Amino acid sequence: MQGRLASGSEASTSGRCWRGQSGALGQSRPSTIRPAKRAAQRAVGSRNAQAHLPSRSQHASRCRPGVVLAATASAEAPSAAVESDDDERQPVSAGRAEQLGTASTETLYDAVVVGGGMGGLTAATQMAAKGAKVLVLEKYIIPGGSAGRYEREGYIFDVGSSMMFGMGDQGTTNLITRALAAVGRRMNTIPDPTQIHYRLPKSKAHPQGLEVKVWRDYDEFIAELTRKFPHEATGIRKFYDECWKVFNSLNCLQLKSLEEPRYLLGEFFKHPLACLTLASFLTTNSGDVARRHIKDPELLSFIDIECYCWSTVLAEFTPMINAGMVFCDRHYGGINYPKGGVGRIAEEMVAGLVECGGAIEYKANVREILTEGSDPENMTATGVRLADGRVFRGKTVISNATRWDTFEGLMPSRELPKSEVAFRGRYTKSPSFLSMHMGVRADLLPQGCECHQILVEDWAEMESARGTLFVSIPSLLDPDVSPDGTHLMHVFTPDWVDDWTGMGGSAYENKKKEVSDSIIKRLEAYFPGITDAIVFREVGTPRTHRRFLNRADGSYGPIPSRRPLGMLGMPMNRTAVKGLYCVGDSTFPGQGVNAVVFSGFGCAHRALCDLGLQPTLPIIDGAYNKLLSSARDAA
Numbered sequence: 001m002q003g004r005l006a007s008g009s010e011a012s013t014s015g016r017c018w019r020g021q022s023g024a025l026g027q028s029r030p031s032t033i034r035p036a037k038r039a040a041q042r043a044v045g046s047r048n049a050q051a052h053l054p055s056r057s058q059h060a061s062r063c064r065p066g067v068v069l070a071a072t073a074s075a076e077a078p079s080a081a082v083e084s085d086d087d088e089r090q091p092v093s094a095g096r097a098e099q100l101g102t103a104s105t106e107t108l109y110d111a112v113v114v115g116g117g118m119g120g121l122t123a124a125t126q127m128a129a130k131g132a133k134v135l136v137l138e139k140y141i142i143p144g145g146s147a148g149r150y151e152r153e154g155y156i157f158d159v160g161s162s163m164m165f166g167m168g169d170q171g172t173t174n175l176i177t178r179a180l181a182a183v184g185r186r187m188n189t190i191p192d193p194t195q196i197h198y199r200l201p202k203s204k205a206h207p208q209g210l211e212v213k214v215w216r217d218y219d220e221f222i223a224e225l226t227r228k229f230p231h232e233a234t235g236i237r238k239f240y241d242e243c244w245k246v247f248n249s250l251n252c253l254q255l256k257s258l259e260e261p262r263y264l265l266g267e268f269f270k271h272p273l274a275c276l277t278l279a280s281f282l283t284t285n286s287g288d289v290a291r292r293h294i295k296d297p298e299l300l301s302f303i304d305i306e307c308y309c310w311s312t313v314l315a316e317f318t319p320m321i322n323a324g325m326v327f328c329d330r331h332y333g334g335i336n337y338p339k340g341g342v343g344r345i346a347e348e349m350v351a352g353l354v355e356c357g358g359a360i361e362y363k364a365n366v367r368e369i370l371t372e373g374s375d376p377e378n379m380t381a382t383g384v385r386l387a388d389g390r391v392f393r394g395k396t397v398i399s400n401a402t403r404w405d406t407f408e409g410l411m412p413s414r415e416l417p418k419s420e421v422a423f424r425g426r427y428t429k430s431p432s433f434l435s436m437h438m439g440v441r442a443d444l445l446p447q448g449c450e451c452h453q454i455l456v457e458d459w460a461e462m463e464s465a466r467g468t469l470f471v472s473i474p475s476l477l478d479p480d481v482s483p484d485g486t487h488l489m490h491v492f493t494p495d496w497v498d499d500w501t502g503m504g505g506s507a508y509e510n511k512k513k514e515v516s517d518s519i520i521k522r523l524e525a526y527f528p529g530i531t532d533a534i535v536f537r538e539v540g541t542p543r544t545h546r547r548f549l550n551r552a553d554g555s556y557g558p559i560p561s562r563r564p565l566g567m568l569g570m571p572m573n574r575t576a577v578k579g580l581y582c583v584g585d586s587t588f589p590g591q592g593v594n595a596v597v598f599s600g601f602g603c604a605h606r607a608l609c610d611l612g613l614q615p616t617l618p619i620i621d622g623a624y625n626k627l628l629s630s631a632r633d634a635a
Helices: 118-129 175-182 216-230 232-251 261-270 270-280 286-293 297-311 320-332 342-356 403-409 419-426 505-523 542-551 593-610 618-634
Strands: 066-070 110-112 132-137 148-153 155-158 186-193 193-200 211-215 336-338 359-362 366-371 380-387 390-396 397-399 428-429 430-443 452-456 469-474 486-495 532-538 558-560 581-584
Touching: 110 186, 110 380, 110 390, 118 132, 118 175, 118 342, 118 366, 118 397, 132 390, 148 320, 155 486, 175 186, 175 342, 175 593, 186 581, 193 297, 193 320, 211 216, 216 232, 232 270, 232 286, 232 297, 232 320, 261 270, 261 618, 286 297, 297 320, 297 452, 320 505, 320 593, 342 359, 342 618, 380 419, 403 419, 403 581, 419 428, 419 618, 430 505, 430 542, 469 505, 486 505, 505 532, 581 593
Parallel strands: 066 359, 110 132, 110 397, 132 359, 193 452, 397 581
Antiparallel strands: 148 155, 186 336, 193 211, 366 380, 380 390, 428 558, 430 486, 430 532, 452 469, 469 486
């Protein structure tokens, strides 16, 4: 029997918390996380890889206790920044959260951070670790945004992707590990031996369909891909080896703000060859390098899906520096699943933030970024105003909202600065997603089933709405996220909010069921019997993402509207408004959890320098940033 649709629920939201949870949100664990169980259900051993981090005592001298502030949580969800045009019912809440207090409106904070997503939390934690006075204002009742987690009937679902880069214990690109370490936190993770299982369209060369597994071991992956395309053996090795040039250059640098010349000069003197290598790829896209070495159209399509699965654009639009980091870190640090779900990362960051004297307030609905001055090229951010009328003042304001939401939603009466007009000419919003969070009987999955799978039936439809299916089954790595005898399955696919507007009530619910049923029918080709094996299902649409993640059109960041010059046109953290910074996927280096954590590192470093809490070179700082802005706006 096919599983029911959860009554009125919206699945892919950060706005769900564990039933019965109380106390300081972000510090407690859900009561349903169970001890290890049923060895037969494990597809891989649950051997935890723990990062080698400093002890808590090493952080005690610089970290002072802070507070978690939470308005009383009720069954009613807060209103969305972009008002919903539908009557979606509210999610199951956390029950009654303890009233812990209210952030002081008398304090002048070093940084007021709008949004507790991974970019905002990273910026906040790195600043707090350096002694800055930081307040994070999160609109919902749990941290993490699209990297949060929620529980339904014993399943612990990841809101977004379960494929985590940046959690290794070596090098410098393990940014999530490093962000946690800065505030004295660590996480248990479970390594995924097969990073991705691609199940791609049939062709003359591959009449049963092209199937490629990206093994954690690099040479094993190259050998598998070469077996599929033996005539391209040399080209395959050359393309991915060029990716390693990028990665190895990144992996010896301390990754901070590219807007701060003192840091850049220091890294150049320590690692000149690495810096020159990265500079040589600055304006290069992955497709340029792939076509230089590879001729087979099907293999070039494979490179396209390699890029599309995390950038939502083809290789010719994907900067080579981004690709080098992703394509190699999966082998160097690997994909590692956080024990208990992806949302544990944000929860640990909040705990570290508080230990270092920072504060976070939930259900804090920021309505306006306050500024002085009316000239869009000569304004200064001074704080924020909440929907309840409270005002928080800050020496800096860091927005974890998209650039569209920041400048058009939180500063609606101001004229756009020229740099933001230029940004909107270079980039457009990426698609949102349709998400299906499901529980399935454990006997559905065959022996050797991989955790992360990407399904494409027709290359021509890969970029179309719902053309590519992403499947994550994290219970194969961590059995404790699903009840006994079941597996957790998250299926998501790019989609556009326009396809879901202008309808409400039963029409909206009927369309969700119709679309999700059609996807399940497609999944039958890959998971025979799935229709009858589903025991739980709920569906989220782009409207869900827009409503609960407070993102314009539910978008997951910008994508180029024309062929970019590599990374040259990507905006950094600083904005034209003095004291206002953007962080997250609307800034360099773009989309993905590890990428937005990188953005957080850069934002924290630049803001600390501007606050005088980190050294700079004032003589060249201004001139360098003017040159950088001019080059970016002209790209």
